[in-house]
Amino acid sequence: MNIFRRADYQSETTQFIDQLKAAKPTLEAEQLAGRALLWDKSINRAEAGDIAAGRVAQQAYVYAR
Numbered sequence: 891m892n893i894f895r896r897a898d899y900q901s902e903t904t905q906f907i908d909q910l911k912a913a914k915p916t917l918e919a920e921q922l923a924g925r926a927l928l929w930d931k932s933i934n935r936a937e938a939g940d941i942a943a944g945r946v947a948q949q950a951y952v953y954a955r
Contacts, residue, residue, distance in 0.1 A: 900908075911917055
């Protein structure tokens, strides 16, 4: 071990997150559950293809008659 070696640097943000995780050990599981609720959805490819096929092309200028 080198006597001139300094301790590894940790930013205040990293320290805060480490303290938060130590105080609330279920935090990561709750975050994953929230993500699964809103973002992690399975896609029905057949239904998505039907929706894409049913789209009507928009005009180049929307307000033109």
